[in-house]
Amino acid sequence: ARAVDVERDGSGRVSAVVFVVGPERQRHVVRCERLVVADGVRSPLGKVLGREWHRDTAYGVAGRSYVKSGRFDDPWISSHLELRAEPGGGAGLRAANDKGALLPGYGWIFPLGTAGEGGEVNLGVGALATAKRPAALQIRPLMEYYAELRREEWELGPDLRLPTSALLPMGGAVSGVAGPNWILVGDAAGCVNPLNGEGIDYGLETGRVGAELLASRTDVAEAWPQLLTGHYGEAFSIARRLAGLLTVPRLLPTFGPLGMRSQTLMTVALRVMGNLVTDEDRDVTARLWRWAGRRSVALDDRPPFTA
Template sequence: MMSSPNECVPSPKPVARSSAHSSAQLPSSAEVVVVGAGPTGSAAAIHAARAGLDVVLLDSQVFPRDKTCGDGLTPRAIAELRRLGLADAILGRTRNRGLKLHGFGGSITALWPSGPFPSEGSAMPRTELDAFLLDAAREAGAKVFDGVPVVGVERGSISKAGAGAGVPGVTGVTVKPGDETSTHHIRTRWLLVADGVRSVVGKQLGRTWHRDSVFGVAARSYVDVRADASAGADDEWIHSHLELRGADGQTHPGYGWIFPLGDGRANLGCGALATASRPARANVKKLLRDYHGQVRGAWSMGEPEMVTSALLPMGGAVSNVAGSNWALLGDAACLVNPLNGEGIDYGMESARLAVELISAIGAGRDGLTHAWPALLQRHYGEGFSLARKLALTLTYPKFLPAVGPMTIGAPWGEPLMGVAARLMGNLVAEEDRDAVARLWKAAGRASLGFDGIAGRKPWA
């Protein structure tokens, strides 16, 4: 029996578990194998299990485990968590009302807009969020195995029950549980790959990342903050500093962030934009410490701890994201907004969309090969195409110092940056018909059309 979305909701705390899974414990087959147990993979497992499918969820690491991330949950992410029946448990810990944007001589407060998405966001360390969602996947009926890496993908002719008789596809995965020297094979009808930005399994399936498109390099830390500081632990806003300067005073393309976590700490980090031809001009870990020195006073911050960094492909700058019975989701499919580096919301959305697609697609001969990239283009192509062009302009050294002072600090800064906050929060929905949404979508259509003539469309 499928559980309702509000049944068996676990507490949002990391749960210790053992990686001592043996080959004898692993199943020999499943209707759906999901690789990667971050928010995207766990969401896919929950949706598939609730749809009545037999699901195996695999992750190479032992949970709870850390993940380099800003930890922010936008209203769009909260909407997906509500679909899963899990939002209240997270919002009960901390919630935020919107963005505070700083830089170039000013600060602007932008409420999360009312509309198709909730008007509240949150933040939770990935160590806790991912363990929480993994528990929810287990409660939904998925068979969960952490500490079990996928070391190979088996190909062959798949039956009509999968995606058409005689169609080439994935027949299963090979895993290597725990410290065992032997491997184990799991046959599957559908393979959903959500193993992150580097996507080891995606590479085996032919995924190619195009570095000529804009990408991010980010660093993250945790800092203690005092509740009685002018901005502190009880702050109801997430903060973005758009004028990101190093110790030498040089402005870098990107932004710094402070996301209060509701437990006396904040996630403090920064991200810089780059391309293969214009690499990032600073070590982001050093840039993070420079940024910390600039904001620590107002927050009474402690020293940065657990400092990590990561490379972040963005904007659908990958090709080969699907085959007849497999698809890449979330970060593996480069579903990251180039304007803010956010991907949790898109990842969980893609999980839902993928499960809806495989539930509806039946025995079509092409299966997911064309349907999945077409769906991604339909939902995200216009916005991603335009966003990565806008982000690309920031990688030119002279652009931001020239344009920045005409934004936040200008008389028209508040309405302009209110629009920017909406776009940075991924909060333009398909059904929106207001002037900002119409302009954004029209510009996106033009940008995508240009990509088809003189560039590369997302996921092409």
């Protein structure tokens, strides 16, 4: 059922959520004492509650689909930071580009582990963008072209199932993430890593700590943004600054291959991109990352999770 509205009491607390149910869209009201909004990147209920997305920092433009694959149980995610054109027609992309010409965006495939003839992989493409440098990306044609490039390697079927696309708020670039008895978590709260598009771990983490905070019966209107800032603010700030640089034309194709040849640099990059620097870490990488995060927040016109 789709949550479309809320009811509030005189103090501004959410007292009920309004759903529409079934093909006739019947109105159904569910009373509540506390509310967790986990309705994804678009967060329609978050918008009702006052969530606002600020697009002046890096955000994602991405599409995903599901396709049958002979490698549905492969243990690895496959990603391609460069997509290059090849001669010939198809997908409305190759004809407009010379062989080897760089196409905008990156691609990924990861197995779903589903058994039997219905075994599928998640296949998608995406790009980073900012308000000043929007992504020149045709999601559906690029996704079909990427599937064509990987079809033999991944034993892909002919059809992409349920292709969808979305704009992805990243790095806490949203405000209005909490009220007296309600919070936004995960993608709805902009908790997506700007450097790799990852949001699953943040969804799990914010769900857990958010539940603990709500269970304490604290007024979460101020406590939740402060907690998010304490957990992610510095890392998100520096990450979205770096992600903004990746929207500069030809920067990644020029310098990316140089970095990829260095095991040391790639180890550092995977660590910071994967949100794997903890408060307990005291090595050089951890100290530099935290220092850069503090400096970045100090320079932000709008720090993460603020209006």
